[in-house]
Each structure stands twice: as C-alpha cells, then as structure tokens.
Amino acid sequence: MAKILVLAELKEGVVQKVALELVSKARTLGEVTAVVLGTGAGAQAAILGEYGAQTVLISEDAAYTTYLAEPGAETLAYLIEQIAPSLVLIGGTYDGRDIAGRVNAKLGSGVITDAGEISFEGGALKVTVPWYSATTIVDVTSPSNAPLVMVKPKTFAAEKLEGAAVPTVEKISFTPSDKSKRARILETVMEKSEGPSLEEANVVISGGRGLKDAKNFELLHKLAEPLNAAVGATRAVVDSGWVSYSMQVGQTGKTVKPNVYIAVGISGAIQHTVGMKGSKNIIAINTDEEAPIFKVSDLGIVGDSLKILPALTEELKKRRG
Amino acid sequence: MKIVVCVKQVPITTGTNKIDPNTLRIVREGVDAELDPADEYGIEAALQLIEAQGGEITLVSMGPDRAIEAIRRGLAMGADKAIHISDPALSGSDALTTARILAAAIKRVNPDLVICATESSDAYTGIVPAGIAQLLDIPQLTFAKKLTVENGKATIQRQIEGGYQTVEASLPALVTVTGSINEPRYPALKGIMQAKKKPVETLTAADLGFATSEVGSAGAKERVLGWNPAPQRQAGVLIKDDGNAAVAIADYLQKLKVI
Numbered sequence: 001m002a003k004i005l006v007l008a009e010l011k012e013g014v015v016q017k018v019a020l021e022l023v024s025k026a027r028t029l030g031e032v033t034a035v036v037l038g039t040g041a042g043a044q045a046a047i048l049g050e051y052g053a054q055t056v057l058i059s060e061d062a063a064y065t066t067y068l069a070e071p072g073a074e075t076l077a078y079l080i081e082q083i084a085p086s087l088v089l090i091g092g093t094y095d096g097r098d099i100a101g102r103v104n105a106k107l108g109s110g111v112i113t114d115a116g117e118i119s120f121e122g123g124a125l126k127v128t129v130p131w132y133s134a135t136t137i138v139d140v141t142s143p144s145n146a147p148l149v150m151v152k153p154k155t156f157a158a159e160k161l162e163g164a165a166v167p168t169v170e171k172i173s174f175t176p177s178d179k180s181k182r183a184r185i186l187e188t189v190m191e192k193s194e195g196p197s198l199e200e201a202n203v204v205i206s207g208g209r210g211l212k213d214a215k216n217f218e219l220l221h222k223l224a225e226p227l228n229a230a231v232g233a234t235r236a237v238v239d240s241g242w243v244s245y246s247m248q249v250g251q252t253g254k255t256v257k258p259n260v261y262i263a264v265g266i267s268g269a270i271q272h273t274v275g276m277k278g279s280k281n282i283i284a285i286n287t288d289e290e291a292p293i294f295k296v297s298d299l300g301i302v303g304d305s306l307k308i309l310p311a312l313t314e315e316l317k318k319r320r321g
Numbered sequence: 322m323k324i325v326v327c328v329k330q331v332p333i334t335t336g337t338n339k340i341d342p343n344t345l346r347i348v349r350e351g352v353d354a355e356l357d358p359a360d361e362y363g364i365e366a367a368l369q370l371i372e373a374q375g376g377e378i379t380l381v382s383m384g385p386d387r388a389i390e391a392i393r394r395g396l397a398m399g400a401d402k403a404i405h406i407s408d409p410a411l412s413g414s415d416a417l418t419t420a421r422i423l424a425a426a427i428k429r430v431n432p433d434l435v436i437c438a439t440e441s442s443d444a445y446t447g448i449v450p451a452g453i454a455q456l457l458d459i460p461q462l463t464f465a466k467k468l469t470v471e472n473g474k475a476t477i478q479r480q481i482e483g484g485y486q487t488v489e490a491s492l493p494a495l496v497t498v499t500g501s502i503n504e505p506r507y508p509a510l511k512g513i514m515q516a517k518k519k520p521v522e523t524l525t526a527a528d529l530g531f532a533t534s535e536v537g538s539a540g541a542k543e544r545v546l547g548w549n550p551a552p553q554r555q556a557g558v559l560i561k562d563d564g565n566a567a568v569a570i571a572d573y574l575q576k577l578k579v580i
Contacts, residue, residue, distance in 0.1 A: 083391070
C-alpha cells in the first residue's frame, strides 16, 4: 500500500483546515502519516486521526514557531528519508511553499504545484494541474521516489472518516540544527478583520480595476455587511496597492468556492476566473458588455457598479428589515 | 552592498496560450513577451536600498536569447549589470533545475542580498526562491510587503493569512517581495540609452558546471503525460441596468436564500 506523508500545518497551535483536507484525500490513496510541528502539536493528533491519519508524528520544539521555514524543512527532509513515502502532500500556503522549496532543493524531490486530482494508476502517480491559462488540465507525473505535491486550500473537502481508529502518535526524534535558526519571527500581528475569511465565506464579493479608485473598495465592505460576505480582489488591484495580497483571488492568489461570488468591476481575465469559477453561483457587474466575466456568470449586470452597489446595499438592508 | 535580483521574461498573458502537442510544452515562440511585472517590485526594492546605502545591483535571468529584452528593461530601471543564462539545453527545466542554475550564477556574484518575486506570472510555482536560498545555504524572508536593511540585518513585514509577521535575518539572505512593497518606476529615456551599454555576461549551463543531461527536460522531475480542455461554465442571464439592477440582484440573492 502506498505510504502518504502529509505535512499538517499548525496556526496558533491549531491544525489548519487545509491539513484536514489533505488527510481526507490522502486516506483514499494509501496509508496516512501526518507530521505536526510546533507548540501544541500533541493536542492536535486526535483530530487528524478523525480524518483518517493512521500515524501522527509530532514535535513540540519551539524552533518551528520561532523561525521561518528552515527548522521545518530540515525535519521534513529527515522524515522523508526515514519513511520513504510514495508521496508527500503539502498545503499551498505561505509556510507550505517556503518549506517545500527548501525540501525540494535539499532532496532533489521534484514538486508538483497547484494539484487538482491525485491518483495512482498502475502504481504510477498522476496529478492533474490547471496549466497556465487554466483552459487546459494537464496530467503530470514525477519520476522521483518521493515527490512533493502541493495542494491549494479548498481543493479537497475535509470529511471525517466514520469509524476511524485512534491514531498511533509518535514523537519525532529529530532536533532542528542551530544553523536552521536564522530567520527569526519577532512578532505576529493579526489585523482586525470583520466577518468571515475568504476561504470560509458563503458569499464573496471581489473588486477589480473597474472600481476606479482604492476608496471605492469601501462600497464592497458596506455590501458585505448585510450578506455576511468576505471581500476579495484581483491581482491588478492588489498590485496597485489598494488592498493587501491576502485578499487576492486567482491564479497567484486564493481559490474560493463560495455559494455566491459577486464580481464587481472585474473584466474576467483568465488569471482571475481560475480562482473563482468553482463558485456555485456567480453574479457579475461590469460596464463593458463584452467583458469575459459575463461568459462565466449566472447573472450578469451591464451597468455602473458605483451606482449599483450603494443601491443594492440599501435594498438588502430594507429586505432584511 | 551587493544585491542580486532574479528576473524572468514571461509571455504577455492573453488567455490563449497553446500547448505544443509534440513537446507538451507551452508555445513561447511568436508570443509577445515582457519583463515579468512581478519582478519590477524586486528591482525597485533593490534600487531604493542602493540609492540610500550605496552598492551595486546585478540582475540574474535564465531564459532564451530574446530574454535580453527583459533584462535591458531592468537595466533601464537602474540595475548596474546582468548575468543571462541562455542555453537551448535548459528548455523544459523544472523548478529545481531553475533554482540550481540561478543559485550557481548568483554564487559568482556573492551578494549580500538576493531579491525575487514571490512567484513568476507564467509558471507561478512559487518554490524557486526557497530552492535558491537552500542551495546558497542562506535564510529566506518571504512574502515581504516591507523591507529594511541595516546593521547587516534584513527585516521584513511578511504577509500572512489575516495579518503580518515581522521577521529578521542576518545577511546574506534571500527576500521575496509582494506587489504591495512599492510602486516600480518607469525607465526614463536616459536609463534606456544607458542600459544598452551596461555589461551583460552570457553563460551556458556548461559554464556553470552543469551537464546537458541534468538540466532541461532531461533532468526534470515533472513529466507531462497528456492534457484535456478544462470544463467551461455556461453563461447565464445578462441584463442592462435600467435603474433596476439592485432589485434584480436582490431578487436573485433572495432566491439563493443568502438573505
């Protein structure tokens, strides 16, 4: 049976949702070993078991939470050599990418990023990857012994395994070297955010260049209130410095799959639509009748968003009473 | 201070890029290309450091002969010189080979600071910078939205989910920058004229000590098996706003039971 190693990331001592998504997928491919690094790791073993991890390897060494990438990369590389898995699954997150890049260079692993479906066909790995303009789905394999496969959050569903056995928990007998303690995290500042996160929201409202000015983003936030929505943005808007990178939806940003996606002033470049076209219902507002966004929208409105947004916000408040 | 900025020429994305059925690679010939806009932030960040503290900027780029156009644009912005690794054998290289080649070229410069974009705008694997840092055996400071360098240390504000982290490391170090770090300058006419005379060293894989068999498609750890067109969504209703758009959207949202 294939051995699947999953790097289960912690955030403030809690296992991230993407880790549960990866474990849920991994259990359909083989025997799952999850790796949890950092303060609070031990307490998270049980939940990983509920999603199908048979073995959970933990280390509570403070280095993982104090220093970027290197202690984690050293440890993961050590474990890959020890365990010789058929596949290593890593979340396409900030920390996941940092660690994967270093492990790849250390072991010569080979990395497949942005994985869609993952399977073994006749023992050979096959991963689908949306390529380039994402109009094409490419099947990729790796000749490497333990390839790293990176998966963006929300690619797979996190589903508990019925009748899951209690996992075997083992302490990792590896201590990060002093040399790995180079990029020190001095402080972590969480910016106050109202409402749900982009990944979790039932409704997402994103803005593009068509909003004309950074200050008009406020109109999206106002509409987000009655809908309890999260606000996202296109790369063009993020690159213009209107909003932060963490709000970017698309090829180089986040993938979102909400119930309702409202695209405001977004032309619909393929780099954006790849990150949102999995949404159940898409509403688009744009002044340009020819905008490609209307090719993927369920309800398209040709009109001026600066006028429509305030009117819609009022209308929703009225209906909500 | 010696700074290396990694840059790449990318096809101008139109959403109509094609795959060559024989090589299973993206067709780059005959497609307009430019300096990756994501790299301009790194060049700008380097220029601001050099203008304040003195030093020299070397651009390092791996790409075909015509990538020189993108390199010249970076030089026109104000970088001092460049290393261009151009070799047909490198065609089809994966992220690891790219990191190996770039790291080998960067070693020749022996910089205090290496700056990269968080990811390129065409392949966007986002793992090459960490690979370079590992191969150069230096720390990495990633997803910077702010960068300061003083007293032999680089400090960044690192974008994370829902906030940021302040992270520091002693030089030499590698930094990846996001689009929110600065507003890149446009090359002035004077800069464009000067760029033509700035030194560009052209190297092959062999010059950097690599055999043809370990780079390009031959050395890649990723193999394309085949491809299929992605499923397309069907377009829905399109209405022109005659003053009732807000009501139409509200009705739709109500039907979906989100209000």
